[in-house]
Amino acid sequence: MGETTHALVEHHDGPHAKGIRRWLTTTNHKDIGTLYLVFSLVMFLVGGAMALVIRSELFQPGLQLVDPHFFNQMTTMHALVMIFGALMPAFVGLANWQIPLMVGAPDMALPRMNNWSFWILPPAFLLLIATLFMPGGAPAGGWTLYPPLVLQTGEAFPFVVFSLHLLGASSILGAINIIVTITNMRAPGMGFMKMPMFVWTWLITAYLLIGAMPVLAGAITMLLTDRYFGTSFFLAAGGGDPVMFQHIFWFFGHPEVYILILPAFGIISQIIPTFARKPLFGYTSMVVATSAIAFLSYVVWAHHMFTTGMPQAGMLFFMISTMFIAVPTGVKIFNWLATLWRGSISFETPMLFAVAFVVLFTIGGFSGLMLALVPADIQYHDTYFVVAHFHYVLVPGAIFSVIAAVYYWLPKWTGHMYNETLGKWHFWLSAIFVNVLFFPQHFLGLASMPRRIPDYSVQFAEFNMISTIGAFGFGLSQLLFVWMLVKCVKGGQKASAKVWDEPQGLEWTVPSPAPHHTFDTPPKV
């Protein structure tokens, strides 16, 4: 019903320009969402290729393929590309496509700024990737950019800093747009406590972005002046303190971790109710838990630094505050379980990825809880146990949620159903190989293999070999995803407006594919 009335009020259809100009000058939230998502996919493949360089070198003990300095460039660039190039743009792309559709708004609140926030990204990444070819190579001090080591970067150094400044600016502009859209452009009748969870989690994430990104900008600007303008913020010789950088960095860095996972929580909270055919359990407590996690994310930063030497009281505080994040996170997991309980569950590809998310993210949560315990963390810190932990929350956590979201909303975007058989293959291969890849890394860490080393002593050989096999399996499985995407964009079975059985939300009231302009007149909620 809503579908037909809606179609009647479509006056201007289609984009205003053709070809490349359409994409360069677009202010349409759907076009910009697509740009973000395509960019993210390209970066995912680039970052993945870097990961495969790392895993290839670690296939067996001894240096076979790359120089240790290049290896360090790969670990650093892999992280920067995946975090700032693949994950963050993916979530912003989903926000662009979905938030206006989900709150019943005709577009984002600030469409021209929206164009800018995307088009800052490609040049920023050109700069970052170009550093690989500069004298001295790309940054090789880890994505955490700790001084004094990062100050030993070659001529690439100012390019890295400028690139990160641009990425930060892009994120802040995007976050402002999202906050303004959500607070001002909801359809009449959609109070805050009626918003879909994906919208809620993004609203909170956007505030985290505005709080965290300027801190990163400040920290890297101080690095820049330390290197080129004679300051000594972080240089011991001039009275500075290298550890202060770590405090500032992680004051950005820990909220950043939740920037990468809160939208994922939102996505899972959309998908599970749809395929359990039952409303989300504990909506209010989901909102409260998300806010609590966001608040706590600002008071736990030093748990990344327990070995730097800090007062005992500080260690106790950061240990306890970190442990308490387990409570709201647990609430979320239990709410998802209760949503499934006595539902009517079916397992289309988005649901498969969502269920895998719940299990594998929880495993990452367990290792996170263990890492919070200072005495144990002293031993875990900077080992493969940490690598396993954050890859569990970021790969089968955040990335699986993005993939689930793409499968879930793709029919709405393209008007075609994706190929379910391909989707299922993609899921099972990804879910199996991601565990082959990352689970053995727990053992490597416990058996004391440090992270960020290009070569290792012989006792670590077996699990490294398994992990590398998993890496290639996982990486190659993603090519199925790309193939599925291409096929679905080109054609396929026609999708209905609702796509799924009885999905809740305004996005399912517009036709599939969603017309270029939607909700010119606000829908009734």
Next chain:
Amino acid sequence: MNRSNAHGGWAILALAAAALAAAGPAAADWALDFPASATGLGGDIRSLHHLALIICVVIGVLVFGLLGYSLVKFRRSQGARPAKFSHSTKAEIIWTTIPVLILIGLAIPSARVLIEMEDTQSADLRIVVTGYQWKWRYEYPDHGISFFSNMAEKSKAAAIVGAGGELHEHYLRDVDNPMVVPAGRKVKLQLTSNDVIHAWWVPELYVKRDAVPGTINETWFQVDEPGVYRGQCAELCGRGHGFMPIVVEALEPNEFEAWAARSAEPDEPRAIMSNASADATGGGAAR
């Protein structure tokens, strides 16, 4: 004497976990768990790790069991009809309160071990550890001993691509001059760095602490039995980060004294103290 009995209750659980995770000798291939501890405090840390692991496994079995049951039992293909409920205050209070209690139960033993770990007082021996790109320097200020510790020649070819060094037993974890300490004595380390941040880590001693330029960090260990314990730098410090091994050789106290007497350099006892560490000492420091 550092073996605390405070965790007796947990010890049983820890034993159970150790039995489960039994994977032969500590540093052997296919190792699944922390290495056996060479220090009393390390044993406490290891037990804490096992306690946390067991709690996580138990919660995991419950949560994943419930999830698996729901996924099988409430399948639409089996004709499951969806219920309508969407909240239950009672359930939500329960699953907020129980985790809080579990966390408190975990925080208390952690805090106990942490307090013991940070107590560097009344040490029998002090060693100044300075990180360099890429080697360590060990100074024994009370004995007039100072020397560098580099990766052993045997592994040196490892840092060159394709040089294909022999993968011997202690490949990358062997040094020319190990740190020598007396067994059964409390050894205090004062760590600093000459260039970038490094981290001194010997897994079996359960000691890891950053060596930060301009700062002196303190930590301690007390090895129970004489023996050789191996580790390596744990903080990314540049090209040679993977090639900065640490070897600690614990001797009987009388053998240690003999070693110290042999190793003292009467000609230039204090001159070798670096400016960096001298400055840092002056600057006072425990952060």
